[in-house]
Amino acid sequence: MARMKFLCDAERCIECNGCVTACKQENDVPWGVNRRRVVTINDGVPGERSISVACMHCSDAPCMAVCPVDCFYRSEEGVVLHDKDLCIGCGYCFYACPFGAPQFPQAGAFGVRGKMDKCTFCAGGPEKDGSEDEFRKYGRNRLSEGKLPACAEMCSTKALLGGDGDVIAEIYRQRVTMRGKGSDVWGWGTAYGRPEAPRAPGGPGGGPAPGQPAQPAPGGKT
Amino acid sequence: MKRLAHWATIACGAMAAMMLAGCGERPQVIEYKQGKYQGKPDQPPYAAAPFNGNKDLWERDVRNRTQNQNEYKRIGS
Numbered sequence: 338m339a340r341m342k343f344l345c346d347a348e349r350c351i352e353c354n355g356c357v358t359a360c361k362q363e364n365d366v367p368w369g370v371n372r373r374r375v376v377t378i379n380d381g382v383p384g385e386r387s388i389s390v391a392c393m394h395c396s397d398a399p400c401m402a403v404c405p406v407d408c409f410y411r412s413e414e415g416v417v418l419h420d421k422d423l424c425i426g427c428g429y430c431f432y433a434c435p436f437g438a439p440q441f442p443q444a445g446a447f448g449v450r451g452k453m454d455k456c457t458f459c460a461g462g463p464e465k466d467g468s469e470d471e472f473r474k475y476g477r478n479r480l481s482e483g484k485l486p487a488c489a490e491m492c493s494t495k496a497l498l499g500g501d502g503d504v505i506a507e508i509y510r511q512r513v514t515m516r517g518k519g520s521d522v523w524g525w526g527t528a529y530g531r532p533e534a535p536r537a538p539g540g541p542g543g544g545p546a547p548g549q550p551a552q553p554a555p556g557g558k559t
Numbered sequence: 560m561k562r563l564a565h566w567a568t569i570a571c572g573a574m575a576a577m578m579l580a581g582c583g584e585r586p587q588v589i590e591y592k593q594g595k596y597q598g599k600p601d602q603p604p605y606a607a608a609p610f611n612g613n614k615d616l617w618e619r620d621v622r623n624r625t626q627n628q629n630e631y632k633r634i635g636s
Contacts (some may be wrong), residue, residue, distance in 0.1 A: 338618050381562040410596040413603055420598025481604040483620035489628065500625030508629040515631060 340415030341458055341480075342502040343489065344509055345388045345430035348438045348519035349496035352377055353385040356488035356497050360391070363459065363487035364476025370440040372456040373488055389488065389497045392417060392456035400430035414480070415502075416458040424452040435478065458499070458556060459486040 352375050360366065360373045373391035394417045401409040401417065408423035409430075426490040430453060444451030459479030464471035471478055479487065489499030498505040513520045604610075604618035626632055 338621075407595060407597045409596065410601070412601065418601065420596075423598045460604060463599040466602060466604070466607040478604070480621075481607055481610075483610065483617060483624065485621070485624055485628075490624075495628050495630060498628050500628070501622060504622060504625045505628070508626075511629070511631055 338414065339459075339501050339503040341394060341460075342415070343391065343393060343486075343502065344498045344505050345390075346496045346498070346512070346519070347386045347388050347521075348516070349494045350375070350387040350389060351494055351496070353493060355491055355493055356389045359487040360456070363479070364457075365472070366454070366476070366489060367442050370442050370454050372438075372440060372454065384524065389492075390436050390438075391488070392434075392458075393436055394458055397435040398536035399435070403429045403433040405429060410463075410543075412460065414460070416460045416480075418457055418460060418462050418475075419453065419455070420463050421452045421454075426450045426452050428453075456486075459484070461505075 354375050357371065357375060357558035358380075364372065366372055373389060375387050375389050377385055377387040379385045379505050394415060396415065398409065398417045400412070400419075401407075402536075404428060406423050408420045409417060410419070412418050420453045424520055426441060426444075426449075428439075428441060428450060431437070431441065439453045440455060441453060443449070456516040459477055461467075461471045461481065462475030464474065466478050466481040477487075479485065484490070486499045489497045492498075492523050498508060548550070599623045603614070605614050606612055610620075
């Protein structure tokens with residue numbers, strides 16, 4: 338089996354926050370901690386795009402690289418998990434993560450930063466599968482029940498896909514072929530649009546497009 | 560007098576036990592091995608019931624379930 342991955346189709350996400358709610362409900366996530374959230378670019382502007390973001394379970398995870406107590410591990414299925422008994426709540430992983438996935442609940446009377454909490458791909462953690470301890474520390478272990486993460490399975494528009502990377506990539510490929518557009522999952526072009534193609538010199542509104550070099554004269558040196 | 564000696568013996572015994580308990584303290588400093596996972600081992604998702612170690616069955620179930628996200632397959636394209 339390939340690696341477990343998430344994929345969010347920005348063409349389909351309607352910013353309903355159903356994934357966020359499903360995650361909170363399924364894993365009994367405490368107040369103030371969001372393992373998953375929906376980010377919208379150009380909010381309110383026509384053409385706005387939303388994407389659901391959580392831990393992306395990186396193949397070369399920066400959180401693993403910076404953890405001073407080495408509490409992270411990657412499961413056989415490619416899910417990045419951590420041992421909360423070992424975590425010291427230093428926050429290095431939060432600074433290292435490009436997605437802001439690691440979350441820190443407030444603990445104690447003075448709001449001291451608690452142990453790190455993050456998306457587990459609904460795969461629990463290093464406790465006995467389905468045990469009370471596992472649920473209390475890491476949330477539900479749906480993967481051991483043969484299920485997929487609650488956020489992906491609850492997504493009403495199926496914008497958020499989760500599961501075997503090869504399978505969801507194939508689903509996405511078929512989807513793009515059927516609708517004939519939106520092959521960019523997410524990126525600069527999807528979020529901010531592409532630079533305009535340079536217009537023909539002498540044409541309507543002639544001259545180079547902003548940010549484009551001027552066209553060389555015919556026969557001139559290039 | 561005899562009772563006092565009895566209680567003194569008990570008190571001394573309790574005190575000795577408490578002092579000895581300090582010798583049984585576990586080391587509280589973890590020895591980290593740089594670059595290696597230091598936590599508890601985890602078991603694969605197919606180890607426990609209902610799959611009971613049957614990896615192939617688990618993979619097939621998960622793959623089928625993943626296909627439920629494909630509406631073109633669910634409703635027929």
